[in-house]
Amino acid sequence: xxxxxxxxxxxxxxxxxxxxxxxxxxxxxxxxxxxxxxxxxxxxxxxxxxxxxxxxxxxxxxxxxxxxxxxxxxxxxxxxxxxxxxxxxxxxxxxxxxxxxxxxxxxxxxxxxxxxxxxxxxxxxxxxxxxxxxxxxxxxxxxxxxxxxxxxxxxxxxxxxxxxxxxxxxxxxxxxxxxxxxxxxxxxxxxxxxxxxxxxxxxxxxxxxxxxxxxxxxxxxxxxxxxxxxxxxxxxxxxxxxxxxxxxxxxxxxxxxxxxxxxxxxxxxxxxxxxxxxxxxxxxxxxxxxxxxxxxxxxxxxxxxxxxxxxxxxxxxxxxxxxxxxxxxxxxxxxxxxxxxxxxxxxxxxxxxxxxxxxxxxxxxxxxxxxxxxxxxxxxxxxxxxxxxxxxxxxxxxxxxxxxxxxxxxxxxxxxxxxxxxxxxxxxxxxxxxxxxxxxxxxxxxxxxxxxxxxxxxxxxxxxxxxxxxx
Numbered sequence: 122x123x124x125x126x127x128x129x130x131x132x133x134x135x136x137x138x139x140x141x142x143x144x145x146x147x148x149x150x151x152x153x154x155x156x157x158x159x160x161x162x163x164x165x166x167x168x169x170x171x172x173x174x175x176x177x178x179x180x181x182x183x184x185x186x187x188x189x190x191x192x193x194x195x196x197x198x199x200x201x202x203x204x205x206x207x208x209x210x211x212x213x214x215x216x217x218x219x220x221x222x223x224x225x226x227x228x229x230x231x232x233x234x235x236x237x238x239x240x241x242x243x244x245x246x247x248x249x250x251x252x253x254x255x256x257x258x259x260x261x262x263x264x265x266x267x268x269x270x271x272x273x274x275x276x277x278x279x280x281x282x283x284x285x286x287x288x289x290x291x292x293x294x295x296x297x298x299x300x301x302x303x304x305x306x307x308x309x310x311x312x313x314x315x316x317x318x319x320x321x322x323x324x325x326x327x328x329x330x331x332x333x334x335x336x337x338x339x340x341x342x343x344x345x346x347x348x349x350x351x352x353x354x355x356x357x358x359x360x361x362x363x364x365x366x367x368x369x370x371x372x373x374x375x376x377x378x379x380x381x382x383x384x385x386x387x388x389x390x391x392x393x394x395x396x397x398x399x400x401x402x403x404x405x406x407x408x409x410x411x412x413x414x415x416x417x418x419x420x421x422x423x424x425x426x427x428x429x430x431x432x433x434x435x436x437x438x439x440x441x442x443x444x445x446x447x448x449x450x451x452x453x454x455x456x457x458x459x460x461x462x463x464x465x466x467x468x469x470x471x472x473x474x475x476x477x478x479x480x481x482x483x484x485x486x487x488x489x490x491x492x493x494x495x496x497x498x499x500x501x502x503x504x505x506x507x508x509x510x511x512x513x514x515x516x517x518x519x520x521x522x523x524x525x526x527x528x529x530x531x532x533x534x535x536x537x538x539x540x541x542x543x544x545x546x547x548x549x550x551x552x553x554x555x556x557x558x559x560x561x562x563x564x565x566x567x568x569x570x571x572x573x574x575x576x577x578x579x580x581x582x583x584x585x586x587x588x589x590x591x592x
Contacts, residue, residue: 123332129151131204131554132201133158133159133202133204133205133217133232133233133324133516134152134155134156134157134158134159134202134233134323134324135155135200135201135202135231135232135290135292135322135323135324135400136148136151136152136155136200136201136202136312136321136322136324136328137198137199137200137231137292137294137299137301137321137322137323138151138198138199138297138316138317138320138321138322139197139198139320139348139349140197140318140319140348140350141197141316141317141319142197143193144167144194144196144198144319145165145167145192145194145195145196145199145200146191146192147199147316147319147321147332148165148167148199148200148201149165149182149186149201149386150331150332151321151323151328151331151332152165152182152201152202152203152328153182153183153331154327154328154330154331154332154376155203155264155323155324155325155327155328156181156182156203156323157374157376158203158205158233158324158374159202159203159204159205160180160181160203160498161179161180161204161205162177162178162179162185162202162203162204162213162215162216162217163177163178163180163181163185163186163201163202163203163204164176164177164178164201164202164204164214164216164217164231164579165177165181165191165194165199165200165201165202165218166199166200166201166220166229166231166294167194167195167196167198167199168196168197168198168199168217168294168295168296168297168378169195169196169197169452170197170296170297172227172296173220173227173228173229173295173296174194174195174196175194175218175220175229176190176194177202177216177218178211178213178216179216179219180196180211181210181426181502182203182555183203186304192449193336198294198299199294200215200218200231200292200294200299201218201228201231202217202218202231202232202435203517204216204217210485212228212255212256212323214255214256215255217230217231217232217257217259217411218230218231218254218292219257219259219260219263220282221263223267226295227295227296228263228266228293228294229293229294229295230257230259230260230262230263230292230293231291231292232257232258232262232289232290232291232292232309233288233289233290233309233324233418234287234288234289234290234304234308234309234490234516235258235287235288235289235514235515235516236258236261236285236286236287236288236289236514237286237287237438237514237515237578237579237580237581237583238284238285238286238287238408238579239258239287239387240581241262241376241581242261242265242284242285243261245263246265246268249268251264251268251309261285262282262293263287263293263431265280265281265284265285266588267277267283268280269281270293274295274298274300275345275347276523278293278300278302278345278358279345279358280347282302282358282359283358283359283453284455285304286304286578286579286581287304287308287514287515287578288304288308288309288367288515288516289302289303289304289309290302290303290304290309290310290311290324290340291303291453292322296499297349297350298348298349298463299322299347299349300345300346300347300348301313301322301340301344301345301346301347301348302340302344302345302346302358303341303343303344304342304343305342305343305360305361305362305567306362306363306364306365306577306578307340307341307342307361307364307365307366307566308323308344308365308366308367308515308568308577309324309366309367309515309516310324310339310364310366310367310370310375310381311323311324311336311339311340312324312325312326312329312338312339312340313336313338313339313340313346313463314326314329314334314336314337315333315334315335315337316332316333316334316335319334320348320353321334321566322340322346323414325375325376325379325381326379326381327375327376327378327379327425328550330378331402333366336380339382339584341355341357341361342361342362342364343357343359343360343361343362344357344358345354345357345358347497356383356517357470358396362577362578363577364566365566365567365568366381366382366566366567366568366569367515367516367517367567367568368506368518368552368556368567368569368571368572369478369506369513369571370386370590371384371386371389371390371393371478371556371567372390372393372414372477372478372505372506372552373478373506377390377416377417384556386417387417388422389555389556390414390415390417390418390421390477390493390505391417391418391420391421391424392421392504392555392556393418393421393505393506393547393551393552393555394417394418394419394420394421394422394423394424394425394475394481394505395421395424395425395555396425396547396551396552396554396555397421397422397475397504397505397545397551398422398423398424398425398426398503399425399551400422400545400547400548400551401422401473401501401545403426403473403501403503403504403543403545404446404454404471405427405428405469405470405472405473405499405501406428406471406472407428407429407430407431407433407466407467407470407471407472407473408422408423408426408429408431408466408472408473408475408538409426409430409431409432409433409466409472409473409474409475410430410434410436410475410476411460411474411475411476411477411484411488412434412435412436412460413436414477414579415475415476415477415505418475418477419475422473422475422505423490423566423590426473428473431463431466431467432466433462433463433466433467433472433492434460434461434462434463434474434475434488434491434492435460435461435462435463435556436459436460437458437459437460438462454461460488460491461491462491462492462494462495462497463495464495464496467492467495467496467497468495468496468497469496469497469498469500470496470497470502471494471497471498471499472498472500472501473493473501473502473503474488474500474501474502474503474541475503475504475505476488476502476503476504476505477504477505478504478505478506478509479504479505479508479509479526479527479535479539480509480524480525480526481524481525481526482526482535482538482539485502485539485541486525486538486539486540489502489539489540489541490540493540499526499542500540500541500542501541501542501543501544501545502536502539502541502544502545503544503545504539504545504546505547505552506546506547506552506572507530507536507547507548507549507552507572508527508532508546508572509525509527509572510522510525510527510528510571510574511525511528511570511571511573511574512524512525512571513570513571514576514580515568515570517571526538532544532546549569549572551575553567553569
């Protein structure tokens with residue numbers, strides 16, 4: 122992935138299973154399929170009906186879990202998590218699932234998303250005696266659950282969830298049940314599947330394909346699903362708000378073989394590429410895509426334009442993650458380590474380089490240089506999404522405008538900065554139309570905040586202002 126260099130990362134992915142004798146092994150494979158959603162930490166917690174047992178660590182799924190370790194996690198229920206550190210930062214203590222023990226039983230939490238009022242809630246919880254063991258916003262939910270005056274866990278969870286604002290897909294597991302909750306806007310993807318008699322939950326449907334499960338349905342915004350040995354049932358914990366799934370799931374984050382709201386991600390990206398070709402109208406000799414997330418859009422662009430698609434850029438899949446460091450000079454070197462231009466394809470050619478987005482501009486500038494060094498006569502950059510001009514507060518690590526080149530530069534200025542012969546962004550209307558028509562005209566509400574600055578929820582200050590009343 123170029124995520125470490127590009128500066129656009131999604132916070133994490135979750136997977137859960139209930140009612141399978143090899144729950145830990147199933148979860149391991151589920152997490153492996155979601156590895157693209159987070160490479161900094163992974164964890165699994167299992168239940169055998171009597172106790173919760175967990176294992177977690179920093180690194181990739183294959184680095185954290187040995188064969189022996191997985192086989193020692195006995196249980197018929199499990200939840201797992203892969204993490205990219207945004208809210209709360211890194212560190213072992215922030216790797217999920219978070220596991221809590223009390224006199225009344227244990228609780229494990231796995232969370233995909235970001236709570237925009239977490240800091241505010243932490244201030245008030247601490248003022249009332251809570252002591253936090255992590256800097257993760259996920260821990261807030263555990264404290265809210267335990268502070269609830271309700272007797273039954275379901276009511277405690279529902280009450281706690283109503284206090285949260287932002288994006289969240291939660292898996293909550295005790296010794297005897299698994300709960301699943303999605304925020305009222307449905308900002309993060311979350312689906313239900315079946316593996317024989319077992320129930321699976323995953324951030325993306327590609328995980329079902331890997332473990333052999335059948336997709337059943339998506340979790341509804343504002344829905345709480347409860348799964349135990351008696352079966353599965355659900356009820357709303359909040360009224361469904363304006364549905365607004367993160368558009369960047371279609372553009373960049375999700376795997377091409379995943380489906381979101383009945384729309385295949387590859388098909389959506391291909392449609393965006395076709396629409397981009399219609400809007401750009403560039404004359405060139407070859408079209409190439411930046412591996413891997415832009416390949417689908419590049420194929421669509423080539424089909425619509427009649428310009429042949431060629432493998433003009435090759436990704437080195439064996440560069441260690443630890444090489445990339447968060448400084449601009451090393452990001453630039455990191456691009457060269459991760460990508461190579463194919464001279465035999467681009468030499469003497471007018472090249473259209475299709476990419477999914479521009480964040481800081483560092484990656485685009487270096488790739489344009491790579492193509493020119495390989496002999497490209499012209500390099501035209503075509504982006505299959507609109508300019509990202511506003512920060513995201515829902516679990517993507519672009520939390521300030523200063524990080525975003527398009528927030529302070531025009532398209533012409535960005536073109537000059539990255540050294541391209543031309544630069545074209547897909548229009549907002551074109552992107553919405555392309556995604557909506559990716560499958561039978563199906564279209565669901567999308568969060569477009571990073572393109573428009575119109576956020577689907579309130580955005581809270583990073584402080585103790587605007588206190589809420591905790592019941």
